[in-house]
Amino acid sequence: MISRKLSTGLCALLLSFSTLASLAQTTDQKQQKLVSSEQDIERVVVATNEVLLDAVIRDKKGHLIKDLHANDFEIFEDGTPQKIQSFRLVTRDSSATPTANSANVPSSSGNTSVVSSGLPTTPPSSRLGALALVFDRLSPDARTIARQAALHFIDGGIKPEDYVGVFRIDLSLQATQRFTNNEPLVRQGIERALLHSPSTYVSNSERIGKLSDQQAALEDQISNNASAAGQNNDTSQAIGAAASEAAFASMTQNILEGFDRLEKNQQGYATTDGLLAIINELGRLPGRKALVFFSEGVVLPSDVMAHYRSVISNANRANVSIYSVDAAGLRSTSADMAAGSAMTKLGQARVRTAGNNRDPFGSMMKDLERNEELMRSNPESGLRDLSTETGGIFVSNTNNPGDKLRQVADDLHSYYLLSYTPQNQHYDGKFRLISLKVNRPGVDVQTRKGYYALNNSYGSPVVSYEAPALALLSGRTLNNAFPSHVGAFSFPAFDNPGLVPIMVEVPGNSVSFLTNDEKKSYGTNFSIVVLVKNEAQRIIQKLSNQYLLSGPIENLETAKRGDILFYKETALGPGRYTITSIVYDALTNRASTDDTVISVPSIDDKDLKLSSIVVVQKAERLPKDQYPTNPLHFDEVLLYPNLGEAVRKSITKDLALFVTVYPTKVISSHLKFSLEIRKEGRLIGGFSNSLPPPDATGRIQYATAIPLEKFEPGEYELKVLVKDEVHQATQSRVIQIRP
Numbered sequence: 001m002i003s004r005k006l007s008t009g010l011c012a013l014l015l016s017f018s019t020l021a022s023l024a025q026t027t028d029q030k031q032q033k034l035v036s037s038e039q040d041i042e043r044v045v046v047a048t049n050e051v052l053l054d055a056v057i058r059d060k061k062g063h064l065i066k067d068l069h070a071n072d073f074e075i076f077e078d079g080t081p082q083k084i085q086s087f088r089l090v091t092r093d094s095s096a097t098p099t100a101n102s103a104n105v106p107s108s109s110g111n112t113s114v115v116s117s118g119l120p121t122t123p124p125s126s127r128l129g130a131l132a133l134v135f136d137r138l139s140p141d142a143r144t145i146a147r148q149a150a151l152h153f154i155d156g157g158i159k160p161e162d163y164v165g166v167f168r169i170d171l172s173l174q175a176t177q178r179f180t181n182n183e184p185l186v187r188q189g190i191e192r193a194l195l196h197s198p199s200t201y202v203s204n205s206e207r208i209g210k211l212s213d214q215q216a217a218l219e220d221q222i223s224n225n226a227s228a229a230g231q232n233n234d235t236s237q238a239i240g241a242a243a244s245e246a247a248f249a250s251m252t253q254n255i256l257e258g259f260d261r262l263e264k265n266q267q268g269y270a271t272t273d274g275l276l277a278i279i280n281e282l283g284r285l286p287g288r289k290a291l292v293f294f295s296e297g298v299v300l301p302s303d304v305m306a307h308y309r310s311v312i313s314n315a316n317r318a319n320v321s322i323y324s325v326d327a328a329g330l331r332s333t334s335a336d337m338a339a340g341s342a343m344t345k346l347g348q349a350r351v352r353t354a355g356n357n358r359d360p361f362g363s364m365m366k367d368l369e370r371n372e373e374l375m376r377s378n379p380e381s382g383l384r385d386l387s388t389e390t391g392g393i394f395v396s397n398t399n400n401p402g403d404k405l406r407q408v409a410d411d412l413h414s415y416y417l418l419s420y421t422p423q424n425q426h427y428d429g430k431f432r433l434i435s436l437k438v439n440r441p442g443v444d445v446q447t448r449k450g451y452y453a454l455n456n457s458y459g460s461p462v463v464s465y466e467a468p469a470l471a472l473l474s475g476r477t478l479n480n481a482f483p484s485h486v487g488a489f490s491f492p493a494f495d496n497p498g499l500v501p502i503m504v505e506v507p508g509n510s511v512s513f514l515t516n517d518e519k520k521s522y523g524t525n526f527s528i529v530v531l532v533k534n535e536a537q538r539i540i541q542k543l544s545n546q547y548l549l550s551g552p553i554e555n556l557e558t559a560k561r562g563d564i565l566f567y568k569e570t571a572l573g574p575g576r577y578t579i580t581s582i583v584y585d586a587l588t589n590r591a592s593t594d595d596t597v598i599s600v601p602s603i604d605d606k607d608l609k610l611s612s613i614v615v616v617q618k619a620e621r622l623p624k625d626q627y628p629t630n631p632l633h634f635d636e637v638l639l640y641p642n643l644g645e646a647v648r649k650s651i652t653k654d655l656a657l658f659v660t661v662y663p664t665k666v667i668s669s670h671l672k673f674s675l676e677i678r679k680e681g682r683l684i685g686g687f688s689n690s691l692p693p694p695d696a697t698g699r700i701q702y703a704t705a706i707p708l709e710k711f712e713p714g715e716y717e718l719k720v721l722v723k724d725e726v727h728q729a730t731q732s733r734v735i736q737i738r739p
Helices: 029-042 140-154 183-193 204-231 235-282 302-317 335-355 360-377 379-388 402-413 467-473 553-561
Strands: 051-059 073-077 080-082 084-091 102-107 110-115 129-135 162-169 173-180 289-295 320-326 414-420 431-438 443-447 450-452 485-488 499-507 514-516 521-523 526-533 539-547 550-552 563-571 575-585 590-600 614-621 637-641 654-662 672-679 682-690 700-707 714-723 728-738
Touching: 051 073, 051 431, 073 084, 073 414, 129 140, 129 183, 129 235, 129 402, 140 183, 140 289, 140 402, 162 183, 162 235, 173 183, 173 235, 235 289, 235 302, 235 320, 289 379, 289 402, 302 320, 302 379, 302 450, 320 379, 320 402, 402 414, 431 443, 467 526, 467 575, 467 590, 485 575, 485 590, 499 526, 499 575, 499 590, 514 553, 521 553, 526 563, 539 563, 550 553, 654 672, 654 714, 654 728, 672 700
Parallel strands: 129 162, 129 289, 289 320
Antiparallel strands: 051 414, 051 443, 073 080, 073 431, 084 110, 084 414, 102 110, 162 173, 431 450, 485 499, 499 563, 514 521, 521 550, 526 539, 526 575, 575 590, 614 637, 614 654, 654 700, 672 682, 672 714, 714 728
């Protein structure tokens, strides 16, 4: 799990990475053929920066409108009119009859009509419909409503070309049914998704109300104790008792609020990360896709809001419309009333706090933050925005939402497809608003509302903090505003021969620190994004992390003296890869980039395998209970690699090297390690040693050090050779030595 907020207690931050596997794949040859042909029609053409827009148009009675022409539409981006490049009506209704302005192409699964607008069009073909049913953590009553609605929606709603997947979100994402057009299997997936009770949480409003009530009781107790002591003419006793009660009341409140924040963040990230993963895979298919989301409300604390906005942006980029269902059904008390009651209690607590003169400013700021979160906890806010901003619909205040969901199938089977090339060709990563107007009275328009302005695709969802960094990276050549270094290392482990740790190092004093004199604290807001490109320079992976570091202002200088180390592990197939990093300082809009190259060998299981040569920059001894599992852990220390910086003799007396050997299954007792040192192609030194026996995991970790005293400044090549009687493996590394 990628951490969201990081403490500055450590100079370097090591974070683990795990790759999400593909959610659903279909190997049916017919499906692959249909997807391939349809991609020629409905893909977003990134190379020409074309924006694709699908829209469902209905009249006031909810009936689909299918007789519109291109001149009936107007597209605006950030308020600026855009020229429509292409226009068509996509329909899989076999009963549809072509109009005088339509061309008709027969297919195996019905007819697809193309409405001519005088603009270039491409003959359409049959397409697959993709629909994900996603169940958030639900209470027992909500699970009953969601089950009935989902099964009612499925009744007669799945056609042979419709593929439905079923997913469940709790603390993690689970696929209870892969994408299929088999209705009985979908039904079984729905039952499995709702079979078990999810993790139990008290709702935001209920928890905050309880906290406020507890605090009020504690405040009354303090007041009563002070009054009783005053009547006994013991002023010092009254003051002491009141002070003690106040201190313990504050501790209790802080403990409960602290846990509340952590728990809400956990819920919010689980939900948004799950939705992002599903949307990312749906985006691989062409055309309009749908995600039906059953929830009782999205938990949206401040830390999660950026991820929530990323869900909307990535859904729009992937042409995925979200249909949100408030599975709570008819509420006895409206969400607005519940939130209002909780905010009233917060106001009462604020008055009591101010009257007692105990940190009124800080307490009021916390209350304002909770007010904002209470407003966002209303399903009418979070769930409605997910739908209205992605071209779906929001179903609420009903115990029978199944009938309304039938509209989803209609929307997938009949919609208009338009495209335009933005007038604004400056792709700065900012969110751009799209407005689609129809020049016919009495119509409702369902379409997406915007996208992050990026002129490339990245193989995984783009979250909000990544967008400005990626925009800079895809633009003109950057002048690095501060130093940064990226490194990648191959560790062909037995169970993961493509294991590649990737690291980025940034000096702590390179990024900006924002200070708050009133709170006596500092903070940062910067992100590190790494792109992995194959030999064709196509982006195959994107790794990132956002750093919201904070601490007491008296620790600011210590934080600046430290280094920040980004660490991710990934798995790559055999080949040569370019690793590009960008460090983006959001406070000043400054950035720094670096790149390196890594080769992942193609090795048979019977081969002797050797890791990259790691030049060790420093090592940190760790307590036994904190040993990490990453490949840079050696004995009792964690190794920090040199990422390509010059080695300075004035700082480093010995050049420390580290490699890992993975012997063949038939382990030889005659494994030899040899090191050659070359300068300008000439051999100037080296040595050979016997390697120790493998450890319990079957690998051999080996470290050695070379005195630098006699090395002249310049460029050197280090070549390591490991061999037994039959096999051998080599690695090389170039280093720069400075005075």
